[in-house]
Amino acid sequence: MSSGASIRGGGRARRAARRLLLVAAALAGCGGRPWNDPYPAADAGANIVYSSFEERPKHLDPARSYSSNEVIFTGQIYEPPLQYHYLERPYTLIPLTAEEVPAPRYLDRDGRPLPADAPDDEVAFSVYEIRIRPGIHYQPHPAFARDADGNPVYRELSLQDLADIHAIADFAHTGTRELVAADYVYQIKRLAHPRVHSPILGLMGEYIVGLRDYAAELGRAYKELSAAAGGGPVYLDLERYPLAGAEVVDRYTYRIRVNGKYPQLLYWLAMPFFAPVPPEVDRFHSAPGMEEKNLTLDWYPVGTGPYMLTVNNPNRQMVLERNPNFHEEFYPDEGDPGDREAGLLADAGRRLPFIDKVVFSLEKETIPYWNKFLQGYYDTSGISSDSFDQAVRMGPGGEATLTERMKEKGIRLSTAVGTSIFYTGFNMLDPVIGGYGERQRLLRRAISIALDYEEFISIFTNGRGIAAQGPIPPGISGYVGDEAGVNPYVYDWAGGAPRRKPLDEARRLLGEAGYANGVDAATGKPLVLNLDITAGGPEDKARLEWFRKQFEKLSIQLVIRNTDYNRFQDKMRNGNAQIFMWGWNADYPDPENFLFLLYGPNGKVEHNGENAANYANPEFDRLFERMKTMADGPRRQELIDRMVDIARRDAPWIWGFHPRSFALYQAWSSPTKPNLMANNLLKYRRIDPAQRERLRAEWNRPVLWPLLLAFGLLFAAAVPAAIGLIRRQYRAPAAGGGTRTP
Amino acid sequence: MLNYILRRVLYALPILVGVNVITFVLFFVVNTPDDMARMQLGMKHVTPEAVEQWKQERGYDRPVLYNGAAAGMDRFTDTIFFDKSLRLFVFDFGPSDAGRDIGHDIRQRMWASLALAVPIFIIGMLTNITVALLIALFRATYVDVVAVVALVVLMSISGLFYIIAGQYLVGKLLHLVPISGYDDGLNAVKFVILPVLIGVVGGIGSGSRWYRTIFLEEIGKDYVRTARAKGAPEAAVLFRHVLRNALIPILTGAVVVLPLLFLGSLIMESFFGIPGLGSYTIDAINTQDFAVVRSMVFLGSVLYIIGLMLTDISYTLVDPRVRLN
Structure with missing residues (x-):
């Protein structure tokens, strides 16, 4: 009896345990898969890349989006006429939707043609004629849907039509149409639309003929239309307003006319700013009620690229899926020497893209992201300073290798020196540290030597960076490496590498500047300088302390003027900062994009430009004006070298460092070559989903014994409590002397 | 009323x-x-x-x-x-300064906040009351002393520690639930198990200690002595009499926060990738989106006022002597 009860009891317990496990498995999503898999069971084994975004993109309108976290989406959806070759270095422009990279035609003031080598001052206009390839189609979208008679299905949408519409996918009909030149012209006009607020309107207004006046004209027209409609947003039909600088030549050809020479326009033609926008899509998204439902072009990009945005929930997840109408494009079959050996040409000639879907999940914190990467739930990862030691070991020569743990997982490391610069700037308008006299120059040079950026890189960036020798980063034409590229005012060339000049040299320069031992010889007062900065966290405190110590080496007192971001920006705009930290990320791989940061007419205080140091050297400016319109070559290099030398001598910046980015790739990802200019790289990526599935299962087996142990301990703790409770219940009345009734 | x-x-x-x-x-x-x-x-x-x-x-x-x-x-x-x-x-919040409709975002994000905050609130409160009653049951014994020390230790640990340790232990080492993420509907369950567990465990220290104090105060009152004198078992005294009479201070703390559950938890949502309203406000402050900031502050104020009204009303339900005039 007792044995039978025990068997039954055991069977019941087993059944209960089985049910518990089934429930747990159901909660985990399905049976047989890792319990901690954050993705739906239906996606298991699918050709999907998993990535993340830290903060929601602000704009996905190609006329507005500029940030890197926006371009990661727009770059895959929109197709400007040009793109960067994936493998070739230096960065090379190749056609994307264009038939070829356009060469400019030069015209004089009367519109007469000029030869290609005409002097700059004779060239009044440059004309770029771009012919796009026929047969390219847009992704499916309701704005293209047509009824049996060929009329647009959703041309005039009312509020009532939108009552049950909450996402673009809710529209029953979609369609497509061929890409035409007029779509590119329409987008150039959109740069001047008063409601679009394109960040490049100011810049392009200087170059594209008539764009500035066009913006004013559209502004007036929009105001009138809006007033006539009782205020509020209205649709402005840009096709009714011609723009002199952008015109359609024929169905597949359009023309851009710029003032003077502006060869950098070609680089802009590789950015989403110059991608096509179909007018009917713009009209569709401008329908009344669309904005209230967030169904705007700013949130629902429509393009011809390899991917289309199918889920747009910036609060949680963004999903790119393969565009079924994507035109033929193939993986490059040529690259740089070494690319074939690195496996980068394994997919040569195969049709793009390789991935079916890309899921971007909101991941605000680095620790969960990193742990999920290690579990195989993300396919790539950067390396935060928290996890750097887990992932990478730095050798004595600064070479990075993966730790054993990463190697065991088959993870690969890819590094690239960024086309960026982080520098410490001197406000050249400041009476003490600024100016162009020999005294100020020597003071800035002394500080440049004392501020040991090699140490900074080692302490604060885990060695991820190289000390800058000038304003131009490696990878940008005009950069000179090795001995010829060393800044002779701060470094010596010794042992095949640049070596920072000794501190004694800095002290000597300081003495020559009239500040021996940090004391102003003229006044007898100690030299006090101010570092204007925005800092908040504990790591910033260490950084600021480091700065103070660097100045102490020269007996200079450094006052840290820490302020919030807005006040800091005000100080910079008003010229009230003295020493500051700043940075610049390349828009395009041309030295003009870095040297213009030192061009006088770009001064921040006087001209509201990007020259934060307000540096203005007439010789530098003259050379810049000549250099910026020249094609790469020895003559241009000569001018660049002279400009860099002038800047090094004047030292308006402590040149700081170029960051080195580290990326980790899982074993199932195809080899990838870092390309810091291109923003449409997803189409070249390939993964092995079967391998990923196998490794995920292997890496994520649930460990149950601690859970059972915890339940056991809880039970063990509950038993004495229960016994104590029962005893107390029966003892209490007795202690009180009463009698107990059953 | x-x-x-x-x-x-x-x-x-x-x-x-x-x-x-x-x-x-x-x-x-x-x-x-x-x-x-x-x-x-x-x-x-x-x-x-x-x-x-x-x-x-x-x-x-x-x-x-x-x-x-x-x-x-x-x-x-x-x-x-x-x-x-x-x-x-x-309640027409209009568009944010970035151009998105605020009302739409609030409606979308509020469910994620509730999916996290409601279970933490209910399970947390039940757990805290149960633990506090058990400690009260064993008052003045070594169980009481050990439990109070444990509660003080629990409440002294930073909430961030619970989150990181919980993610590390349950998500990373034991592989039992996803470390972070979110999904709609029932699929959200596997994502909220860990944050709810952490939220409940993280709240036991302060919550149970507070309730224990309330219960001990009640236990010393005459009606408890009377109940015991009539021979009521100790468990019945606690769960039937003490708990009911301790409800007013419990409600004071609990009902007022009820509407605020909509507003979510900043740190929890941020670490677990839960797209709720907690991170919405902070993101807006960081991006200087004043339209969102003022809307969320206004909504918070309205919800707080509703919470206070609900608290007053709830008094009348648990204590017939209270009248709202």
Whole structure:
């Protein structure tokens, strides 16, 4: 009896345990898969890349989006006429939707043609004629849907039509149409639309003929239309307003006319700013009620690229899926020497893209992201300073290798020196540290030597960076490496590498500047300088302390003027900062994009430009004006070298460092070559989903014994409590002397 | 009771206006409309014309609270404050400064916040009450001493530690649930198990200790002695008599936070990638999106006032002696 009860009891317990496990498995999503898999069971084994975004993109309108976290989406959806070759270095422009990279035609003031080598001052206009390839189609979208008679299905949408519409996918009909030149012209006009607020309107207004006046004209027209409609947003039909600088030549050809020479326009033609926008899509998204439902072009990009945005929930997840109408494009079959050996040409000639879907999940914190990467739930990862030691070991020569743990997982490391610069700037308008006299120059040079950026890189960036020798980063034409590229005012060339000049040299320069031992010889007062900065966290405190110590080496007192971001920006705009930290990320791989940061007419205080140091050297400016319109070559290099030398001598910046980015790739990802200019790289990526599935299962087996142990301990703790409770219940009345009734 | 509620609603109006004024003043002391425009327009190639146009389009080109250049009532109505505040009172939040509809975002994000906050609130409260009652049952024994020490230790540990340790142990080492993420509907369950567990465990220390104090105070009262004298078992005394009478202070703390559950938890949502309202406000402050900030502050104030009203009403339910006049 007792044995039978025990068997039954055991069977019941087993059944209960089985049910518990089934429930747990159901909660985990399905049976047989890792319990901690954050993705739906239906996606298991699918050709999907998993990535993340830290903060929601602000704009996905190609006329507005500029940030890197926006371009990661727009770059895959929109197709400007040009793109960067994936493998070739230096960065090379190749056609994307264009038939070829356009060469400019030069015209004089009367519109007469000029030869290609005409002097700059004779060239009044440059004309770029771009012919796009026929047969390219847009992704499916309701704005293209047509009824049996060929009329647009959703041309005039009312509020009532939108009552049950909450996402673009809710529209029953979609369609497509061929890409035409007029779509590119329409987008150039959109740069001047008063409601679009394109960040490049100011810049392009200087170059594209008539764009500035066009913006004013559209502004007036929009105001009138809006007033006539009782205020509020209205649709402005840009096709009714011609723009002199952008015109359609024929169905597949359009023309851009710029003032003077502006060869950098070609680089802009590789950015989403110059991608096509179909007018009917713009009209569709401008329908009344669309904005209230967030169904705007700013949130629902429509393009011809390899991917289309199918889920747009910036609060949680963004999903790119393969565009079924994507035109033929193939993986490059040529690259740089070494690319074939690195496996980068394994997919040569195969049709793009390789991935079916890309899921971007909101991941605000680095620790969960990193742990999920290690579990195989993300396919790539950067390396935060928290996890750097887990992932990478730095050798004595600064070479990075993966730790054993990463190697065991088959993870690969890819590094690239960024086309960026982080520098410490001197406000050249400041009476003490600024100016162009020999005294100020020597003071800035002394500080440049004392501020040991090699140490900074080692302490604060885990060695991820190289000390800058000038304003131009490696990878940008005009950069000179090795001995010829060393800044002779701060470094010596010794042992095949640049070596920072000794501190004694800095002290000597300081003495020559009239500040021996940090004391102003003229006044007898100690030299006090101010570092204007925005800092908040504990790591910033260490950084600021480091700065103070660097100045102490020269007996200079450094006052840290820490302020919030807005006040800091005000100080910079008003010229009230003295020493500051700043940075610049390349828009395009041309030295003009870095040297213009030192061009006088770009001064921040006087001209509201990007020259934060307000540096203005007439010789530098003259050379810049000549250099910026020249094609790469020895003559241009000569001018660049002279400009860099002038800047090094004047030292308006402590040149700081170029960051080195580290990326980790899982074993199932195809080899990838870092390309810091291109923003449409997803189409070249390939993964092995079967391998990923196998490794995920292997890496994520649930460990149950601690859970059972915890339940056991809880039970063990509950038993004495229960016994104590029962005893107390029966003892209490007795202690009180009463009698107990059953 | 209806009169009472109406009166409280009318009292709420000046409070909400006051909160709005303070929000406006504080926000615009730190940020100018120019700063807001630059933040929205980006850092590169921004021209003063673009800044002006942005401000004009969104109505930030006017004075904040008082328009000295205007005449009559326009001095007060032709201001950013009047323009932006009036619609709030009918819960029309309008678009954010980045262009997205705030009401849509709130409706979308509120469910994620609730999916996390409601289980933490209910399970947490039940757990805390149970633990506190058990400790009260074993009062003045070694169990009581050990438990109080344990509770003090638990409440002394930072909430962030619970999150990181929980993610590390349960998600990373044991592989039992996803470390972070979220999904809609029932699929959300596997994502909220860990944050709920952490939320409950993290709250046991302070919650149970607070409830234990309440229960011990009740246990010393005459009616408890009477119940015991009549021979009621100790468990019955605690769970039937003490718990019921301790409900008023428990409700005071609990009901008032009920509406605020909508607003979510910043750290928890941030670490677990849960797209709730907690991170919405902080993101808006970081991006200087004043439209979102004022909407969330207004919503928070309204919910807090509702919470206080619900607390008052709940008193009448648990204590028949209380009347709302």
